[in-house]
Amino acid sequence: xxxxxxxGGSFNPIHIGHIKAANAFYDEMKLDELxxxxxxxxPFKTDDLDNDPxxxxxxxxxxxxxxxxxxxxxxxxxxxGGKSYTYLTLEHFSSPDRELYFLMGTDMLLSLDGxxxxxxxxxxxxxxxARREDVDSETEKAIEEAxxxxxxxxxxxxxxxxxxxxxxxxxxxxxxxxxxxxxxxxVSPEVEEIIxxxxxxxxxxxxxxxxxxVKEKRWKxxxxxxxxxxxxxxxxxxxxxxxxxxxxxxxLHDITKYLTREEHLAFLEGVGVTPDDGTLASDKTLHQMSGxxxxxxxxxxxxxxxxxxxIRYHTTGKAxxxxxxxxxxxxxxxxxxxxxxxxxxxRVIFYExxxxxxxxxxxxEIMLIALDMTVADLVENGHPIHSDxxxxxEYIIEKLKENNYGRKESI
Ligand code: DGI
Ligand code: FE
Ligand code: FE
Numbered sequence: 001x002x003x004x005x006x007x008g009g010s011f012n013p014i015h016i017g018h019i020k021a022a023n024a025f026y027d028e029m030k031l032d033e034l035x036x037x038x039x040x041x042x043p044f045k046t047d048d049l050d051n052d053p054x055x056x057x058x059x060x061x062x063x064x065x066x067x068x069x070x071x072x073x074x075x076x077x078x079x080x081g082g083k084s085y086t087y088l089t090l091e092h093f094s095s096p097d098r099e100l101y102f103l104m105g106t107d108m109l110l111s112l113d114g115x116x117x118x119x120x121x122x123x124x125x126x127x128x129x130a131r132r133e134d135v136d137s138e139t140e141k142a143i144e145e146a147x148x149x150x151x152x153x154x155x156x157x158x159x160x161x162x163x164x165x166x167x168x169x170x171x172x173x174x175x176x177x178x179x180x181x182x183x184x185x186x187v188s189p190e191v192e193e194i195i196x197x198x199x200x201x202x203x204x205x206x207x208x209x210x211x212x213x214v215k216e217k218r219w220k221x222x223x224x225x226x227x228x229x230x231x232x233x234x235x236x237x238x239x240x241x242x243x244x245x246x247x248x249x250x251x252l253h254d255i256t257k258y259l260t261r262e263e264h265l266a267f268l269e270g271v272g273v274t275p276d277d278g279t280l281a282s283d284k285t286l287h288q289m290s291g292x293x294x295x296x297x298x299x300x301x302x303x304x305x306x307x308x309x310x311i312r313y314h315t316t317g318k319a320x321x322x323x324x325x326x327x328x329x330x331x332x333x334x335x336x337x338x339x340x341x342x343x344x345x346x347r348v349i350f351y352e353x354x355x356x357x358x359x360x361x362x363x364x365e366i367m368l369i370a371l372d373m374t375v376a377d378l379v380e381n382g383h384p385i386h387s388d389x390x391x392x393x394e395y396i397i398e399k400l401k402e403n404n405y406g407r408k409e410s411i
Pocket of ligand 1: 221254257281282284285288314315316332374378383384385386387389
């Protein structure tokens with residue numbers, strides 16, 4: 001018989017306490033294999049922005065990646081979706097050549113009666129419980145009562161693990177991240193890295209929005225664009241408010257990138273907008289329009305007219321662009337994760353040129369190069385060019401001729 005351990009939980013995020021418990025469970029029960037199963041939606045909680053199943057899965061995998069024990073992470077419940085019932089999961093992993101062990105915490109043990117089909121759970125698996133040394137006498141009594149009740153009622157096998165749990169909670173970690181406090185020592189370095197890179201648990205709902213609305217590759221681009229937005233805000237000496245606006249535009253600019261053509265059209269019709277023919281000619285021009293309206297609809301508090309305009313024209317540009325819209329266009333083009341040769345080239349040129357010359361003039365010179373590169377690329381690939389792109393070019397060419405650049409421009 002193979003001794004298979006199962007350890008389920010929301011793991012939002014998985015932390016050192018979970019890792020220690022998993023290891024103790026593995027060692028004390030002499031398991032041959034331990035499967036960690038992040039839940040899809042906990043039957044006890046409503047879903048919230050800080051609860052992205054695939055991020056939880058990714059972190060759990062990272063946490064056990066270098067384990068010397070046979071510990072794996074399963075996407076079974078998350079893939080299945082919906083509410084995760086333990087009895088169904090145990091049925092799924094149960095087989096005649098396996099002895100199942102199921103790890104649960106004190107809270108779970110005490111509430112097991114209220115779970116769906118506790119009899120099946122207790123029949124299929126030996127329940128292991130990580131017991132704290134310092135439980136108060138009341139809880140102690142409750143645990144004992146629960147255990148003897150399960151044993152007599154369901155013929156349950158319940159085992160107390162010896163190792164003392166490491167006290168840290170996922171809530172505590174999420175709050176620490178929100179408050180900008182360090183979480184090293186509370187999660188593994190790999191998990192810490194993911195939380196940082198993927199901007200998990202920050203209070204700004206736009207991060208969660210981005211992660212849920214686009215694919216992983218795209219959010220790397222979006223977070224890169226936000227980084228660039230911060231850099232450009234400094235260079236162009238934006239006020240705190242304008243810099244915040246640029247960051248919001250950057251975070252939201254591509255949120256409709258993955259809509260199908262039909263979805264773009266249906267959404268725009270839903271908000272009462274009829275796209276012009278030029279916009280209809282390509283999904284790329286559609287996404288800047290639907291993106292602006294979607295951002296406004298989902299996050300009205302974050303999207304004022306300037307942010308809306310920046311998203312609305314981030315792909316084509318337009319005549320007489322406000323500073324914020326130009327900066328949005330530029331940060332999208334030169335953000336650090338872009339590897340397209342034109343983007344890399346423009347990035348280098350921009351940072352060289354901005355050192356010298358009037359910044360607002362340099363911005364127009366760079367915008368013109370960017371627009372020219374785009375037009376050349378579109379022509380080469382036989383794509384139509386939107387009239388806004390043409391107008392953006394013409395307008396900038398005129399401005400450069402006039403050469404009437406002040407030191408500052410309002411948004
Ligand atoms: O959404 P991103 O990929 O981050 O960047 P984006 O919104 O600037 O889109 C860039 C793509 O859009 C690029 O493939 C060129 C294309 N594009 C830019 N201007 C026009 C355009 N496509 C058409 N059809 N017409 C334009 O005027
Ligand atoms: Fe875009
Ligand atoms: Fe983009």
